Amino acid sequence: MTSAVTLSDLHRTFGQVAALDGLTWSAPVGRITAVLGPNGAGKTTAIECAVGLGRPDRGTVRVLDTDPWQAGAEHRARVGVMLQAGGLPNGTRPLRLLRHLSRLYADPVDVDAVARRLGVTDFASTTVRRLSGGQKQRLALAASLLGRPEVLFLDEPAAGLDPHGRLDVWDLVAEQRDAGTTVVVTTHSFEEAERLADHLVIMNAGRTVAEGTPDSVTGGRSLEDVYFSLTRKGAA
Amino acid sequence: MSTPTTPVTSTRSGAASPRRRILAQAAFEVGSLLRNGEQLLVSLVLPAMALVGLSLTSSPSLGPGRRIDVATAGVIALCVISSAFTAxxxxxxxxxxxxxxxxxxVTPLGRSGLVAAKVxxxxxxxxxxVGVIAVLGAALGWRPQASGIAFAVLFVVVGTWAFVALALLLAGTLxxxxxxxxxxxxxxxxLxxxxxxxxxxxxxxxxxxxAxxxxxxxxxxxxxxxxxxxQLNLVALVVVLAWGLLATVLAARLFRFDD
Known part of the structure; x- marks a missing residue:
């Protein structure tokens, strides 16, 4: 199967800390790849390298056959990103922001439809600064879809959402996959990984400790068991 | 699970043209600035008050030249500093x-597009x-030298570059x-x-x-x-250009996008 995203032997060090220590995984085209790992495993650093916000000290990153570091606007238009920190301007209202961001694309999706779908219309009159964590998540997810991306990077998209909100997000992510989009989701939730993943990556201490289809990774055991046995402190 | 499908590129969007992206971001930033009350105070209300105040008094001394003419030129400089630097x-x-x-x-705008849009x-x-100050100044008796307007535009543009670069140097490092x-x-x-x-x-x-x-x-x-x-003040132009160049080189080297 061809891959839309390939990270090969990535090393990235911050001071004395090796955030990525020979990280290798790939995300197959048109599938959902879930990346699981404890805090500090290097998930966010890996996503930053994949979207061109960071550059590995060593190793190669390919996204849609392009090196994302300083890639051009056409490449960035093909990649949708939802960052953990959000990155949304604070002083504006949600729909004004989405309309603005949609103008950066030649043929964006219908802003009102996406906003309705993610419930952004329910808090349209609140400035971004005053949104709850869950509302910000929905808005950031809506923003990531505006340019009809071929690859979608979602850094913990359902974190902080209530059960209904999580279900909405999962349905939407599955829909994107069904429309042919490659999705990479980082998560701490076994439930999320089990529900969504066509392809599973487990990271620990800057490396990949398991990768494959969910069945091949778990081998009949529960995902939770496999995860803890691979990521407990001292596990190699 | 669905069968894997190759993305159909014809349904994909692509980026808007660089011109459209930068204009969209610039329009968004102007809208945000004009919606920001505190910023309007610094950009417009305080310079206008300074102009009215100077026209009604004879102190402090503004040196040679008609007082309202000297004052209006100075207030236009203050406007540039407010917008390009402070805001x-x-x-x-x-x-x-x-x-x-x-x-x-990570959007099609990118970092260089963002800087262009900010300028x-x-x-x-x-x-x-400048429109508001010019109308106010004219009402108070301001009569600019028509032969110097092109030079004034040059100073506003070069000054904007220098002060935006200084602003980015400050904002990108602290x-x-x-x-x-x-x-x-x-x-x-x-001031x-x-x-x-x-x-x-x-x-x-x-x-x-x-100074x-x-x-x-x-x-x-x-x-x-x-x-x-x-007149074209070449010494002043060299001073502003030197600051613009220094701040641009330093900002390009030291600006950090991450906090």
Missing amino acids: QAISTGFDRRYAVLRYLG LATLAVEVVQ RAEAVLAIANLVWVLL GLGGVIVPRTELPAGVSHV AYLPSAGLADGLRSALVAG
């Missing part, structure tokens, strides 16, 4: 804090500021709270001692000599030479 430093500092710069860096937005706000404090403090200091409204020749001897090398005095002197005397 831009504060908004960029907080955009950096809240990861907005990172986010826009364009600043120029657009200055058109509004914490957002420090940027807020310093940007406002610098605005007040330049009082930087040879902006009160020409540096009217300042005490020690201050006057230092000669400041971008604030360079910009304001250049505008006064252009609009009061109709």
Whole structure:
């Protein structure tokens, strides 16, 4: 199967800390790849390298056959990103922001439809600064879809959402996959990984400790068991 | 699970043209600036009050030339400093804090598009500021030298470049709270001692000599030479260009998109 995203032997060090220590995984085209790992495993650093916000000290990153570091606007238009920190301007209202961001694309999706779908219309009159964590998540997810991306990077998209909100997000992510989009989701939730993943990556201490289809990774055991046995402190 | 499908590229969007992206971002930034009450106060209300105040009094001394002509040129320099430096430093500092710069860096706009849009937005706000000050000045008796207007436009553009570069240098290297404090403090200091409204020749001897090398005095002197005397002030232009070049080189090297 061809891959839309390939990270090969990535090393990235911050001071004395090796955030990525020979990280290798790939995300197959048109599938959902879930990346699981404890805090500090290097998930966010890996996503930053994949979207061109960071550059590995060593190793190669390919996204849609392009090196994302300083890639051009056409490449960035093909990649949708939802960052953990959000990155949304604070002083504006949600729909004004989405309309603005949609103008950066030649043929964006219908802003009102996406906003309705993610419930952004329910808090349209609140400035971004005053949104709850869950509302910000929905808005950031809506923003990531505006340019009809071929690859979608979602850094913990359902974190902080209530059960209904999580279900909405999962349905939407599955829909994107069904429309042919490659999705990479980082998560701490076994439930999320089990529900969504066509392809599973487990990271620990800057490396990949398991990768494959969910069945091949778990081998009949529960995902939770496999995860803890691979990521407990001292596990190699 | 669905069968894997190759994305159908014809349904994909692609990026808008660079021109459209930058114009969209500039329009968004202008809208945000004009919606921000505190910023309007610094950009428009305070300069207008300074102009009215100077026209109604005879102190401080503004030196040779008709008082309203000298004052209006200085207030236009103050407008440029407010928008290009103070407003831009504060908004960029907080955009950096809240990861907005990172986010826009991964959209088709990109980092260079963002910087271009900020310069364009600043120029657009200055058109509004200068328009308001010109009308107010005219009502108070301002008569600019027509032969110097092209030189004045040159100084506004070069001054905007220099002060936006200084703003980005500040906003890209310090914490957002420090940027807020310093940007406002610098605005007040330049207003009082930087040879902006009160020409540096009217300042005490020690201050006057230092001010000669400041971008604030360079910009304001250049505008006064252009609009009061109709002349191109080359020394002032060199001072502003040197600051623009220095700040651009330093900002390009030191600016950090992450907080």
